[in-house]
Amino acid sequence: MGLVGRTKRLFAEDHNVQRARRDGARAARALPRATGNYLTDKVPVVHWAPQYNPRWLANDALAGITIGVMLIPQALAYAKIATISGEYGLMSSWLPNFLYFFMGTSKDMSTGPTSLMGLLTAEIVRDYTSEGFSAQAIASMVAMCVGIYCLIIGGLKLGFLLEFVSIPVLHGFISAAGIVIMLGQIPSLFGVKVGLGTGTIIHDLFAQIPDFKGPTVGVGLGGIVLLVGLQKMGQKWGSKNKAIWYIGLARAAIVLVLFTGISYGVNKNIDLENDDPIWELSKVKSKGINAPKMPPGALFSKVFPRAVAPFLAAVIEHLAIAKAFGRKNSYVIDPAQELVYLGVTNFFNSFFSSMAVGGAMSRTAVNSSTGVKSPAYALFTGGVVVLSIFKLSPALFWIPKATLAAIIVTAVWSILSPPKIFWHFWKTSFVDFVAAMLAFWLTLFETSEIGIGSAVGFQLVYHILAAAFSRVRRITALPERDPMLDFADMPTDVQVFKPHHSLIFYNAFGITSQCFDAIQTYSSGANISFEVLRAQRNWSTAGERRAKALRKRAGIYLDPTKLHLVVLDMSMVPTVDTTGLTALQDLKADLERYAGKAAELRFANMHDGVKERFGRFGWELYDGGAFRDDKTSEARKGNAVFNSVSEAVRHRRMAEDEPDEFLVVGSEKA
Numbered sequence: 001m002g003l004v005g006r007t008k009r010l011f012a013e014d015h016n017v018q019r020a021r022r023d024g025a026r027a028a029r030a031l032p033r034a035t036g037n038y039l040t041d042k043v044p045v046v047h048w049a050p051q052y053n054p055r056w057l058a059n060d061a062l063a064g065i066t067i068g069v070m071l072i073p074q075a076l077a078y079a080k081i082a083t084i085s086g087e088y089g090l091m092s093s094w095l096p097n098f099l100y101f102f103m104g105t106s107k108d109m110s111t112g113p114t115s116l117m118g119l120l121t122a123e124i125v126r127d128y129t130s131e132g133f134s135a136q137a138i139a140s141m142v143a144m145c146v147g148i149y150c151l152i153i154g155g156l157k158l159g160f161l162l163e164f165v166s167i168p169v170l171h172g173f174i175s176a177a178g179i180v181i182m183l184g185q186i187p188s189l190f191g192v193k194v195g196l197g198t199g200t201i202i203h204d205l206f207a208q209i210p211d212f213k214g215p216t217v218g219v220g221l222g223g224i225v226l227l228v229g230l231q232k233m234g235q236k237w238g239s240k241n242k243a244i245w246y247i248g249l250a251r252a253a254i255v256l257v258l259f260t261g262i263s264y265g266v267n268k269n270i271d272l273e274n275d276d277p278i279w280e281l282s283k284v285k286s287k288g289i290n291a292p293k294m295p296p297g298a299l300f301s302k303v304f305p306r307a308v309a310p311f312l313a314a315v316i317e318h319l320a321i322a323k324a325f326g327r328k329n330s331y332v333i334d335p336a337q338e339l340v341y342l343g344v345t346n347f348f349n350s351f352f353s354s355m356a357v358g359g360a361m362s363r364t365a366v367n368s369s370t371g372v373k374s375p376a377y378a379l380f381t382g383g384v385v386v387l388s389i390f391k392l393s394p395a396l397f398w399i400p401k402a403t404l405a406a407i408i409v410t411a412v413w414s415i416l417s418p419p420k421i422f423w424h425f426w427k428t429s430f431v432d433f434v435a436a437m438l439a440f441w442l443t444l445f446e447t448s449e450i451g452i453g454s455a456v457g458f459q460l461v462y463h464i465l466a467a468a469f470s471r472v473r474r475i476t477a478l479p480e481r482d483p484m485l486d487f488a489d490m491p492t493d494v495q496v497f498k499p500h501h502s503l504i505f506y507n508a509f510g511i512t513s514q515c516f517d518a519i520q521t522y523s524s525g526a527n528i529s530f531e532v533l534r535a536q537r538n539w540s541t542a543g544e545r546r547a548k549a550l551r552k553r554a555g556i557y558l559d560p561t562k563l564h565l566v567v568l569d570m571s572m573v574p575t576v577d578t579t580g581l582t583a584l585q586d587l588k589a590d591l592e593r594y595a596g597k598a599a600e601l602r603f604a605n606m607h608d609g610v611k612e613r614f615g616r617f618g619w620e621l622y623d624g625g626a627f628r629d630d631k632t633s634e635a636r637k638g639n640a641v642f643n644s645v646s647e648a649v650r651h652r653r654m655a656e657d658e659p660d661e662f663l664v665v666g667s668e669k670a
Helices: 003-013 015-041 045-051 054-081 086-091 094-103 115-131 135-155 159-164 167-183 186-190 198-207 214-237 242-249 251-267 297-306 308-328 335-352 361-369 377-391 401-413 419-428 430-445 448-468 508-522 530-535 542-554 578-595 608-617 645-650
Strands: 473-475 494-498 565-569 600-604 640-642
Touching: 045 094, 054 086, 054 115, 054 242, 054 251, 054 361, 054 377, 054 401, 086 377, 094 335, 094 377, 115 135, 115 167, 115 297, 115 308, 115 401, 115 448, 135 159, 135 297, 135 308, 135 335, 159 308, 159 335, 159 448, 167 198, 167 308, 167 401, 167 419, 167 430, 167 448, 186 198, 186 214, 186 401, 198 430, 214 242, 214 251, 214 401, 242 251, 251 401, 297 308, 308 335, 308 361, 308 448, 419 430, 430 448, 494 508, 494 645, 508 542, 508 565, 508 578, 565 645, 578 600, 578 608, 600 645, 640 645
Parallel strands: 494 565, 565 600, 600 640
Antiparallel strands: 473 494
8 A cells, every 4th residue: 555545544534634624524524504693692682572571661661760770870980990080980980881782691690891991991991001101091901802812712712721720719810909999088078188008008097197187088988987887777678668778779879869959059159270178079071972083003012911900800800790680590601602702892992981890799789689680781881881971970070089989889899708717618628728928928918919929820730739749449349239249358469449530641650659658558560589589680779778678567577469450440530641651551560570461450440531541642452351261361461351350350360370570679589
């Protein structure tokens, strides 16, 4: 057969080529239908709108208006956290709601600016404003980059990658971020100037206590007291009185209107061009929705790597909220579609000088409690925001910064994890506790990127090393009773091992080394005469010394029983790679050198996929049961697979059949 013929045959028989051809043909047949399904799945409104009940409209309208009333003060406050003008918080809030009507898969989810996104945006804004870029331009580029990340992960359904950020890491990161956000409101609450960084802020706060401005402190602390009071009132009496319930929900808007009115009354006669107001004003100047424009392209290469932290925060928080309320209200969300929605809304929102947005727990909880029936509520919420952009601008100018700071502090307080959560991590898993602490302290005193990256990196490295140095269980009793065996205990001439992980590149040789160490410790090898021993003496004595040390450590001082069979229970080995198969070959060779060529290596409980991998590697396996009565069969050569450990042990070779021709490494006879 010529080269061309051999090549054709190779391609015809190659497993990977066959698989690619089979899967490619299947994909080609399914492509038209799959494309149509994929596109319609990106617009879920086409599925639920035909089933919309007109009686739901009242519930959706009430929920939408309520969320809109909540969103206005929160959007202004979270824009302040992001260190951009308040009007851009409103600008960030209208499009996400209209898009969610078309693309959302949760009836409860409320999206828009959040405190966490404000903080992460502020960190990036702070680093690049010194290079001449405006804060709004930087915030918009952050939103665009977050949108790109979401579109890639959601469009390709790679959301499983987010599972690498564990719950303890999230608790540590979010709690630290909440503290940083509240510390950042110190200047507005007390009317002082502080430096950057957690330590500096705390130092400057105590150092400037004599400089606190009374009117500012009064507005700030008065706002906090009123917000907390209205919240407690709603919690206590809201279930009995609908008006009190609504007052509790709209507490931020009530406080905003009240203190804005007071601010206007005491500051309206002051010449703001030449004199300072009684307290600092937000000076929001909304002129309607800006014409869309592309964020500066020069920022993309700078911001794109930094946008990983806000991207992770946005999608993890958003999906956690959506899943939680889906479970609570008995419906299922589509996580990939929610990511696509976040991608679309952040990408296109960035053209309106907006900040990055995501799901908000407080607004979503309120939305659910109002009895919302469908994502149609978002049309009403978006309408309320648009109305505020065009009609409320003159009033927004007079909002005290201390009032926005009070709204921020009371809203953020709820995201802090209580100490008992971290105590629970300590009791459950020390590794989880360390990861939570890394995320907490590094986020608090360094940056969110360092906090998340260090905590996730620590957990990944720990678990990789744990798998790399995983222990192999040595089985000392038969795991299942075989009625065909006339014994119940493990025969002394048999060693059985059970790996608990896949045999792959980073742990394969470690696992097989543990097996061989146990073989040398608890079993003797083949015996040879003194003359053969002297003739075959190797220059290296490391193996002998190691075997003696292992037996001494195990308290074994006499020669154990001669080894005839080693069984590997593969029931907990889901996959094996080339390195793993090579390590098993080495174990087989070491076994033959130690105990003689007649000593057998057998496998039990092997998964079909692992068997196929053995075959493609060139290690042909046989059904051990088919050869159990033939002592000259291939089952004798370490290629036999059995359905159970007991079956593998049942037909072991007996001691009197073995030739004595190999060395007992480390034995007293040697």
